[in-house]
Amino acid sequence: xxxxxxxxxxxxxxxxxxxxxxxxxxxxxxxxxxxxxxxxxxxxxxxxxxxxxxxxxxxxxxxxxxxxxxxxxxxxxxxxxxxxxxxxxxxxxxxxxxxxxxxxxxxxxxxxxxxxxxxxxxxxxxxxxxxxxxxxxxxxxxxxxxxxxxxxxxxxxxxxxxxxxxxxxxxxxxxxxxxxxxxxxxxxxxxxxxxxxxxxxxxxxxxxxxxxxxxxxxxxxxxxxxxxxxxxxxxxxxxxxxxxxxxxxxxxxxxxxxxxxxxxxxxxxxxxxxxxxxxxxxxxxxxxxxxxxxxxxxxxxxxxxxxxxxxxxxxxxxxxxxxxxxxxxxxxxxxxxxxxxxxxxxxxx
Amino acid sequence: xxxxxxxxxxxxxxxxxxxxxxxxxxxxxxxxxxxxxxxxxxxxxxxxxxxxxxxxxxxxxxxxxxxxxxxxxxxxxxxxxxxxxxxxxxxxxxxxxxxxxxxxxxxxxxxxxxxxxxxxxxxxxxxxxxxxxxxxxxxxxxxxxxxxxxxxxxxxxxxxxxxxxxxxxxxxxxxxxxxxxxxxxxxxxxxxxxxxxxxxxxxxxxxxxxxxxxxxxxxxxxxxxxxxxxxxxxxxxxxxxxxxxxxxxxxxxxxxxxxxxxxxxxxxxxxxxxxxxxxxxxxxxxxxxxxxxxxxxxxxxxxxxxxxxxxxxxxxxxxxxxxxxxxxxxxxxxxxxxxxxxxxxxxxx
DNA sequence: TTGTAAGCGTTATCAT
DNA sequence: ATGATAACGCTTACAA
Numbered sequence: 001x002x003x004x005x006x007x008x009x010x011x012x013x014x015x016x017x018x019x020x021x022x023x024x025x026x027x028x029x030x031x032x033x034x035x036x037x038x039x040x041x042x043x044x045x046x047x048x049x050x051x052x053x054x055x056x057x058x059x060x061x062x063x064x065x066x067x068x069x070x071x072x073x074x075x076x077x078x079x080x081x082x083x084x085x086x087x088x089x090x091x092x093x094x095x096x097x098x099x100x101x102x103x104x105x106x107x108x109x110x111x112x113x114x115x116x117x118x119x120x121x122x123x124x125x126x127x128x129x130x131x132x133x134x135x136x137x138x139x140x141x142x143x144x145x146x147x148x149x150x151x152x153x154x155x156x157x158x159x160x161x162x163x164x165x166x167x168x169x170x171x172x173x174x175x176x177x178x179x180x181x182x183x184x185x186x187x188x189x190x191x192x193x194x195x196x197x198x199x200x201x202x203x204x205x206x207x208x209x210x211x212x213x214x215x216x217x218x219x220x221x222x223x224x225x226x227x228x229x230x231x232x233x234x235x236x237x238x239x240x241x242x243x244x245x246x247x248x249x250x251x252x253x254x255x256x257x258x259x260x261x262x263x264x265x266x267x268x269x270x271x272x273x274x275x276x277x278x279x280x281x282x283x284x285x286x287x288x289x290x291x292x293x294x295x296x297x298x299x300x301x302x303x304x305x306x307x308x309x310x311x312x313x314x315x316x317x318x319x320x321x322x323x324x325x326x327x328x329x330x331x332x333x334x335x336x337x338x339x340x341x342x343x344x345x346x347x348x349x
Numbered sequence: 350x351x352x353x354x355x356x357x358x359x360x361x362x363x364x365x366x367x368x369x370x371x372x373x374x375x376x377x378x379x380x381x382x383x384x385x386x387x388x389x390x391x392x393x394x395x396x397x398x399x400x401x402x403x404x405x406x407x408x409x410x411x412x413x414x415x416x417x418x419x420x421x422x423x424x425x426x427x428x429x430x431x432x433x434x435x436x437x438x439x440x441x442x443x444x445x446x447x448x449x450x451x452x453x454x455x456x457x458x459x460x461x462x463x464x465x466x467x468x469x470x471x472x473x474x475x476x477x478x479x480x481x482x483x484x485x486x487x488x489x490x491x492x493x494x495x496x497x498x499x500x501x502x503x504x505x506x507x508x509x510x511x512x513x514x515x516x517x518x519x520x521x522x523x524x525x526x527x528x529x530x531x532x533x534x535x536x537x538x539x540x541x542x543x544x545x546x547x548x549x550x551x552x553x554x555x556x557x558x559x560x561x562x563x564x565x566x567x568x569x570x571x572x573x574x575x576x577x578x579x580x581x582x583x584x585x586x587x588x589x590x591x592x593x594x595x596x597x598x599x600x601x602x603x604x605x606x607x608x609x610x611x612x613x614x615x616x617x618x619x620x621x622x623x624x625x626x627x628x629x630x631x632x633x634x635x636x637x638x639x640x641x642x643x644x645x646x647x648x649x650x651x652x653x654x655x656x657x658x659x660x661x662x663x664x665x666x667x668x669x670x671x672x673x674x675x676x677x678x679x680x681x682x683x684x685x686x687x688x689x690x691x692x693x694x695x696x697x698x
Numbered sequence: 699t700t701g702t703a704a705g706c707g708t709t710a711t712c713a714t
Numbered sequence: 715a716t717g718a719t720a721a722c723g724c725t726t727a728c729a730a
Contacts, residue, residue, distance in 0.1 A: 006723080024725060052723090059705095062706080075426070077429075083429075096447050098446065119403050289612070368718075369708080374715095406708050
């Protein structure tokens with residue numbers, strides 16, 4: 001009953017009166033082993049209920065077929081899409097994922113990076129925490145030439161690759177779209193400028209204003225963690241302004257705060273987009289549910305995850321020349337919906 | 350430059366002229382080692398940039414400090430919340446998570462279970478795929494006494510534990526709530542009855558009808574994968590019915606299809622909840638955004654993940670008596686919102 | 699095509 | 715409190 005010893009390649013070897021080495025080779029379908037013995041090995045393995053021991057293997061071969069994934073939080077629509085894409089791609093190539101979250105804290109990020117290193121992941125995929133200021137904690141990886149792939153919230157480093165979208169461009173376009181709709185006083189709800197995604201979106205927004213001779217005002221730039229509460233707070237902020245000073249549009253760096261800001265303004269009697277037009281970022285499911293539907297940027301998380309992992313694995317297997325570039329930029333198209341269509345809606349009124 | 354050999358406990362031992370065994374103990378802060386040498390070991394370890402090799406350790410100690418998590422899909426609000434809760438709890442206890450998704454297919458589930466077994470996870474957390482019919486693929490775990498924790502979509506097995514909510518009860522209550530609002534013809538959009546969650550919700554719904562002398566009709570029970578499309582299709586189905594035969598309420602087994610059904614009916618000119626009242630399940634973010642807000646069941650994913658992992662780890666560490674029970678049922682309260690408040694809304698009309 | 703034997707880095711078991 | 719030594723299960727030169 002208490003069958004407790006592991007079944008090893010030695011057991012298989014004994015059964016067949018061959019050496020463990022041959023069994024090891026046979027199990028990997030090495031052509032160096034005759035078809036016949038290979039078949040026998042497979043049969044006996046099944047019969048004895050053999051299960052390979054990956055660490056014994058890893059210890060010897062120095063490869064784990066495991067990738068580390070380190071993200072700020074894993075429960076957002078965007079991030080879980082990325083992870084789904086990563087898992088699919090990894091699985092396809094026989095790799096597993098160890099996933100950990102920094103909960104937006106640099107300290108956790110460091111600690112998680114350490115354990116991943118100790119678990120000898122073959123590569124690391126990372127999106128930085130809100131307040132990470134440097135990547136010293138990744139030095140062990142760089143030192144041992146373990147490939148690091150940054151995605152979304154990246155950090156420029158000579159010997160690693162980044163997978164991103166063109167945040168600057170998307171923000172520029174979406175801001176320009178609002179301007180084209182006749183908006184003149186566009187507020188931006190943004191994130192920590194330490195992170196490329198928020199910095200780039202802010203820059204794109206500002207450049208679009210500049211190119212259209214619209215002034216940028218500090219009061220029109222809110223920085224927060226872009227949560228539901230932050231969206232509601234942004235609405236309160238708007239309501240607290242004298243009517244003449246209020247924005248006629250809001251461009252938020254994510255959909256969550258855009259939607260919660262919209263809801264609060266609607267509750268206060270504002271008409272969207274007539275009084276205030278709205279644009280968000282990410283194409284979160286809520287953007288298709290809020291009324292009017294939210295104009296946003298299609299951020300294809302699953303694709304990003306897929307590409308990041310596929311690249312990493314190609315690199316590990318030496319088949320990838322993709323690594324010759326330092327950064328991969330994915331498309332991120334505008335999705336224009338009613339919340340920003342000032343003219344349209346005015347017409348239909 | 351090409352510093353390539355691993356720094357091992359032998360290097361530390363040599364530096365200090367002590368044995369590797371002592372270093373090994375010292376690194377784990379074993380009280381068998383004098384405080385002084387422990388300190389020295391830690392210093393030299395840091396100095397040499399020592400990083401412990403987990404497989405060497407796992408190979409010897411037969412424990413990996415890694416838990417396997419196998420889910421249908423990881424990109425739903427509910428599931429990513431569960432995973433977030435699991436990761437937090439695991440991390441707190443020094444465990445890592447290997448996460449894989451079955452993509453709702455039994456075949457993938459089997460294969461993933463195998464690799465997790467081979468990676469010698471200390472325990473397995475699993476929520477079953479849409480069409481899994483038996484758990485033979487988990488036999489290796491049971492045979493070797495590796496604890497298996499089912500959560501959400503569970504399977505009754507004598508030597509494993511389940512973490513669930515009372516789906517039957519929640520469904521009963523939410524159906525009763527609709528009945529109390531005056532609804533008489535309640536449609537149910539459900540999932541595959543093979544899965545406890547959908548079976549129990551269906552049973553709860555049916556029992557509530559029965560207890561209130563309302564007939565159950567097959568035409569009022571749709572089975573699907575509860576996607577956005579399925580929600581829209583349900584609306585089409587309703588629209589295709591003769592007006593007199595249409596439901597006056599819909600209880601959906603998840604929020605996604607409830608919301609997409611609502612949206613389609615609204616677009617067709619229906620007034621919610623006056624014409625059709627709505628209730629969903631899960632408390633997904635979209636349920637707070639749709640208008641009118643969706644009545645739903647608060648399914649606390651993060652808590653479920655936390656409890657599942659904490660229990661598993663307690664069991665592994667022999668500190669848990671919780672394992673004496675076979676099933677843990679978490680609270681899942683109704684969240685009543687406007688979409689189901691027929692009387693209220695009629696009054697305000 | 700197969701076998702031999704060394705070794706991966708750690709920990710457990712005895713000793714001392 | 716510390717040391718010597720033998721595993722853990724697998725891979726991989728090298729030999730045959």
